[in-house]
Amino acid sequence: MNGRYLQWNQKSMRWLWLLVVLGVLASLPIAYERFNTEDHTARKVEFVFDYRDLLEISDFQSDPRAFVNDQIKLLKKSGVHSMSVYEATLSELKLSRRIEVFTSHEAMALTQSPISPNENFTYILFAGKEAQERLQPLIAATFTSVNVKTRPWSFKNQAGMIIEMGQEEAMLRTMDPDPITLDMLKSEGFQIVVRLSNRRPFDAVRIDALLAQFQQYGIKRFIIDGETVPGYVNDKDWDNIDTMAELMKKHNMGLANIELQKAQQKGFNRLSKMLGYNVVRLHSFTEKDGEKLTENLTEEELRTRVQEVADRFVLAVKDRNIRIVFLNARAVKNVDKGKILHPLAAIAESLKGPDGAIPRILDAGYTTGIAEKFQPMYPGWHKVAKGFVWLGAVALIALTISYFVPEITLLLFILGMLGSAALYVYSPALFAQGLALGAGTCAPTLATMLAIRSARQRHRTKTGSSLLFAVLLLLRTALISAMGICFIVGFLNTITYMLVIEQFRGVSALHLVPIVLVVLYWLLFSEDSSYKEKRERAKKLLSSYISVLWVLGAIVVGAAGYYYLSRTGNEGQASAFERLFRSFLENTLGVRPRTKEFLIAHPLFLLGAYLCVKYRNAVLLILIGVIGQASIVDTFAHLHTPLHISFIRIVYGLSFGILIGIGYIIVWEIVARSWRRWTPLLLKGS
Template sequence: MKKVLMAIVVISILITAPLIYNRAKIEWNNDTYEMIVPYEEIRELAIRGLDTDTIVKTLYDNGVRGISFEPTGIQDLVKQGLVMTLTKSDLFSMLQKEDENTRESILYSRENGLYVLLRNDLDDRWENAIVKSFGDRIDKVTDLPIFKGESIYFIKGISKEELTRGMGAVANPILTRPIGFDENLMTEFASYGFEPVFRIGNNINENNEYVLDQMKQLQDKLGGHKIIFTGNTMLGVAPHKDLKTEDAEQYALRLVNEGFVLMPIEFTKQDGLNIYAKQFNNKIVRLHSLDFFDGRGGYTDRATRAVKERNIRGLYVHVADIKKLEEETITAEQSFEVATQELEAITSQMADKHQPGIAQSYDLLQASKWMTIAGLVGVAAFIGLAALMVSEKIALLTFAGMLLVAAGYIVTGATMFLQAASLVVSIVAATWAAISGEYINSKKDMVFKFLKGAFLALIGVWFVMSLLYGNQFLVKIEEFRGVKLLFILPIVLTFLHVIRDHVKDLAMTVVRNYYLVIVAVIAAGLMILVVRSGNDAGEMVSGTELVLRQKLEDFLFVRPRTKEFLIGYPLLVLGMYIIYQGKGWEQRIGKYLLAGGAIGFLSTVNTFTHLHIPIYLSLLRTVYGFVFGALLGLVLIFLYRLAKKYWPMIQERL
């Protein structure tokens, strides 16, 4: 039975090898990152005295290749002096010299809304866009004596006064409604070598859908094909969860068919992302936002880690704080100086492998169903092999149980079956790797069992990467599930395994006070371990630790996991040595330390469950963990031997 299960595991690994190779190749070849700056901030710096040509040249020289543009709204035309907006009160004040009937007709006959006065030299396309955007909500006004010959419209809605009364400044949807992109402006920046990036919100419908038509025209003309959605919802997403979402699916299908690429913002929950990701076949470019003026600091490290370690290929860079500029707490010159310094630091510290340019989505990663099934059968065989340590009957039951999981996937195609199998094989691999050091007969055996444990952990890793395969995992639309269980169960299972032969002795042991202290310390350590685990966990990391981590990162290109090289593997090596040298209770302590060694192996497996991290980086990090952890383990052995030698002398003096 053992030979049959081993053969199945080997065959499964050979069948799924093309998947691992293909993912590694695709990750390695996509090495261009794109820095994108919002045009609004460039405009704000220029308004406050900076030369536009200087801004543009400096940005380009420091690696910026994308400029994001939002569709123009009435408020943008107001800023340019092309349009004036008036409330009823404004207009009433302007009609002081008119007769009372005219003034009262203005004040009482109109619905709520805004008057929009257009300058005579305003381009006709903007007037047409305004009229189309508001449909039956807009009327041309011809009965105002003081505006004879002027183009003035009334738009039904909420006035500026009503929006701001008692609730602070709120964006008026009349002023912010998209009416079209400034084609001349985008063409100008494209001539400088920048890629136009479209930023749109969930405020486009059948009345102003021509904004999307214009995006397609500009894409064909200027080459820009990336979309960033503003706010917390994507285009077409219903305003309430109980409402239908067909609009989102239709818009997503339209945009993907027109060749656009989606850029979701990391750490920003945007409703509709899963709908869009499905239509886009998960071919998206992840975006990380950097605001040099938010006071968080560490922008260079965050940018380089995002590109190098998290498969992020877009950096959305804020080069000005518009609010601070308006409040005059910072000058345009100071603002741009800060931005320039940060951009220079990012490009100089970025790994040589990654170059600034125009980012592309990852090539399509897609496993055939029979390859995935082969991976699931391999997982069943691997878990069955581990269960043989208990009995053949248990091995058969676990093998059959995992085949049922495979059957569930075959019937439904649901990802949750793959995630469940990945979690189980991760836990089993980390546990099996740790308990492989239970019997040590020589120093050579220590080396062999350490390598065997590493090999078992990496087999588990292989199956996780084979099952959770595809762009949805590469760009973090879908994730490995059950990280907390992975951080607890291997430790618990390893401990239960090593105490199985002397549970009765432990139960009969007289409990001393310091035993309770030891248990409390171990429990606290496990709690901290779990809290600090997870793909996006808010880690309780001190400033000193962050500095040390960065030093390791700078020196080694990628830092090994602290849990591996400082805790798990040193304890494993020490535990195996004590098992080899010790007798009686001392040997038992060595076996208990294997539970601590499980921390190293579960961390190794966990490293590869971060499926948005390139394989070559995870592998390099793991090798560092093995090597440094083993070396520190030798240091612990040396300290242990010293303590054992001198402890009797110390006891005599005490």
């Protein structure tokens, strides 16, 4: 039985490779459907300014209303055609100059009339008849709903009202958005985006009426204000959220998903799912970001920062499927200049100035307008294609392990199919992510191990052109690594990953595991030797004496590894110099290749493949090249990046990597030949 199994195991290698190829081919039409979704739907980009921020800045001006009017005209001229309006509060109505608010003590001082010392109410005076007619019913209904009494009040023929609640608490109460502001912004030609919170008790009748009002204003989408979506109670009670979704669909409302949040808003995923993922991604330019444009800067420094902001917006749209750019700003006290500054003019410059964001976004094939959702297609044949992708992924994982323990390849494939089937029953999402991560990790690992074998074979034969061999080996290795891309795209092609409602976990593992496996393969498994010899070699390595030099080397490698991993994934950090270099590449090429690929990994791989004819240990440079191979796959693991952008990035990385690698080879040849020429003369002279 053992002999028969080994025969089947040996024959299975060819069939497993066939399954891998079939899986790759099956993933290509799935990838094409995703490309069509990204390239032919949701091509409108919406720039939204926070109207509340504008009110807060105006509070520092000598003529607040004139300031607001001037700035909304500037913003509209600069390409901002949408304004964000929050649920109203007394604080915001006061900023809008629609009401004045007083405590009981302030009202007593104002009216010169005694008020009970036990009273702690809120007094309001309306700025005019329109404010009274439109806001008094709104305010009264809000406080009546929480059992707080209100009554009319006036001072010198100016209408007002009394709210029987302390001012601090009353100022926090949310109500429907200010209708006067909605009318004004609509009359100015702005599209309105509403911020809705979960601060009020959920009332389906009230929400229905509110969304109907929004629909009359042409509002298409709202952004969650706070940590929970309207109607959220807990992770087990979804009744209110399901009702909210039905009302939103009734009134044709969608959501926006804010990128780079510390945590997704509670209930957001459920609400998005019930809406059929009528969701767009939103990039937030925060108040803190705006402050950087108000610092003590020279004109040149300010122009540089404005350009960086423009680059940031363009990159967000092109590289991360952002369809709403949300702009914030605030006033800043500048002691050195003795002024209250704000970044509104600089923000406007970043949008429509020389080399501004909006003209560049238009040049890239987008238009400005109301953001629309992606419209993915999931035809019935996807299930059949994904079946082949499943077979291919498990086969690829089994083949990779076969380079370490070949005898268990067939067994691993069978167990892998059974285990992954059980995982699918337990959690389809975990099944897809697990196999995508496994195949994505194994592809660059297998590609580099095959490259090491080819380099060793090349060292033994010493035939042909070394440069041609090196270039072809790099391209072949990249092509094998690209199989991991196909499996990741094939498994994770749903809209939830494009919108980052779900995230592909394990990006750091995708970077680190191939390096560990390839080094392990090089140390113990790349030579034809028995398991006993491998064990002896491992034992010898583990029992080797450790010198100070080894410790220092380990520290350097560990620090490099930590830096490498700290910069991977969506939250990786880059230095200021690297951000500047990235910006240069992005503006020059349109799509930025990855630095570690074209400057380090690919050139060193090419140099190692070139030198392996003469030097056996040149394979160490090919080992470093596994970083570039893992990076190729990782580029497509950023599922919110359009496929064609990732593809261009890889092509640029290989193209420039080959050119720079040839430069490394030329430098090596010059140094080596000079060494061979001058060393004998120097020795003879000495």
